[in-house]
Every structure is written in C-alpha cells, then in structure tokens.
Amino acid sequence: MSKMDYFKAKLEATISPMDFMQAAKAEPDKFLVVDVRNAPPHIMKEKIAGATHIPLMNLSDRLAELPKDKTIVVYCWETWCNMAAHAAVILLENGYDVLELSGGIAAWKAVGFNVEAIG
Known part of the structure; x- marks a missing residue:
C-alpha cells in the first residue's frame, strides 16, 4: 500500500471530533456513537454524551x-x-x-465536547 492509499483509506475510515459534530449537526439522525471501551467501573466513569456503551468484549x-x-x-x-x-x-x-472517532474520548474531551457519567 502506498502512502497515498494509506492516508486516503484512513480519512475514509475515521472522523475527527470536530468533523463529527459538524456532520451530526447537519444530519442528526444519521449517526449512532458507540463506546467500545472495556474497563472496570472505577476506571471508566464517563462517556461521550448520548453514546451507547457496548464493550468490545460483548460487541459480537x-x-x-x-x-x-x-x-x-x-x-x-x-x-x-x-x-x-x-x-x-x-x-x-x-x-x-x-467510522472510528479519531483520538477517542481523550480528543473529544480535549476540544471541550460534552461527556456524561456512566451508571
């Protein structure tokens, strides 16, 4: 795979938090955000506001x-x-x-977007 092919594929498969917010604003019913993190409750205390939590180990x-x-x-x-x-x-x-959200919840929080408590 060439570098060009790699970066084109990466852009096709990912979305940044800012691009997601813009796309979701334009088409609010088009997306469902899913948190796939596996972690015990004392570590995983929050998620992206409105996201559905389905741990990777349970996804299938x-x-x-x-x-x-x-x-x-x-x-x-x-x-x-x-x-x-x-x-x-x-x-x-x-x-x-x-689509994969680039940077995960860390990037989401870094730009100041909403999170909510889990549980």
Missing part, C-alpha cells in the same frame, strides 16, 4: 442492538488504543457502516 453478542440504517461511530480511550479499530472490523464484517 449485542449486534442486534445496533441499527444498520445509521453510521456507527466507534471510539475507545485515545490514539494508542485499538479497541475501536477492532470493533470497526466486527461491524464491517456484519454489514454496518462504521
């Missing part, structure tokens, strides 16, 4: 909860975390339209 068993008529935007912790990429593969293999 809970696919029926996700609509196929929306673009599923998956996220995990931050750039070093690959759970969202694993989740995207599972979803793509099962016929879903998927």
